Amino acid sequence: MTAYVFVGPTLAEEDRPRDWDVVYLPPVEQGHITALVQEAPTAIGVIDGRFHDVPAVWHKEILEALHVGVPVYGSASMGALRAVELAPFGMRGIGRVFEQYLGGVLEDDDEVTVAHAGREDDHVQLSDAMVNIRATLREARARDVIGDATEQRLLDLAKATYYSRRNLRLTLAEGRAAGLPAHEIDALSAFVAEHSVDQKKCDALAMLAVMRDEHGTFPGAEARFPLQRNAFVERSHSNGLIHDGAGDFLRVDAILNEVRLRPARYLRLRRGALGTVVSRLGTPPGDARTRTSAALARFRTIHHLTADASWRSWLAEREYTQDGFTSLVEDEVLARGHRPYGGALNLPLLRALRSDADYARVVRRARAKKHFLAAHGLADPSGPGQAADKEVLRWYFASTGTPFPGDIHRYATSLDFLDGYEFLKAVRDEFHYVSGDPTTPSAVPEMACETRETDEDDLKSHISAAVWQAEWPTR
Known part of the structure; x- marks a missing residue:
């Protein structure tokens, strides 16, 4: 029965009541409420929000929360602004600031806007509202x-x-x-x-008092409005944020990239995420036969079965016919051909990863990497101190034991990166994080927690690897 409240400079840490089941989070930004709704909170309160350097909290995500029966309260600052705009849909506005906006006494957003320090400095206020x-x-x-x-x-x-x-x-x-x-x-x-x-502080405390009094008795009323789930909503889910359970928010891609950079593991995760998706039910791609032949040839090369005699012997030992084994490869080719646009596979991948015993470690590592890069000024890929592209790519392929591809873009998209640039950024972030040196490491480091999972007894994994490697040329 946990309520979540987004607050920053309006209320200092010592002024936030903790005599009820509430979690205080940093100022809200776009994607935060969508992420919280997945945890079925009893209520969400919005006091402070960010807008200057990141996209502001989206009206649509608040509407989504209201639509599924999560009460949303707003006051004092960003919360008052959104509450006025969404009051007709059920968002609860509380306090004098909200009332003044609602009554038209106040109109400008800058009435509640202040400059403040970052989270590491407790969002201390630097100007007066x-x-x-x-x-x-x-x-x-x-x-x-x-x-x-x-x-x-x-x-x-x-x-x-x-x-x-x-x-x-x-x-x-x-x-x-x-x-x-x-x-x-x-x-x-x-x-x-x-x-x-301090009117904003008074309003924020008033909202918290109401939420505390109503905690545990929040009505789960049905939405009074229809909610259209357009392409923007779907994108916010698949490429948005998740709450890590420790008061921080991480990009879905940042978590998945922890696995994407480890190909053997990612191929298994992807296969599990696709579940029972079998492309045979639809129209197979026109190059399916060519891709199957290439993958089969790659499989035989990897396992030193290029000689016909050894190949026939290998099939016989496993009671496969040539056609039967080719069908297995073709199934994987068709499944690999399922490439949802715009990260549409992200949520199934995340669900599959969450069922893994290693999920908590993956999230902790993604969070640690995020804060390391920010602390060393490396979050911006165009900023100073970034390692050279060739250096990090050589390190990555050597660390994973993967042949250096002749086409980085094709390699990147084979692991469901949007393009070669996104792949390179992920590799560069990993390189800096593992080295612990924001500039030029003196030694080439190993990828942290890298496990070369070969799955010697897992034929499907071997087939997946062959099909995957056949998608991109090596040098």
């Missing part, structure tokens, strides 16, 4: 600390300042320089030191 400045000045005027004219002039000065540089004390200095009554500015400075109003 306009709604907090308004609330403080309103309270000062109500107590006759300042008059109407001074309040309005200070509001104008603050509003004219870019949100990341807004600071009430600097605004007071600007007011003094602009000729506002010195006695009012002096009195207001003293007032602000003791009685400034």
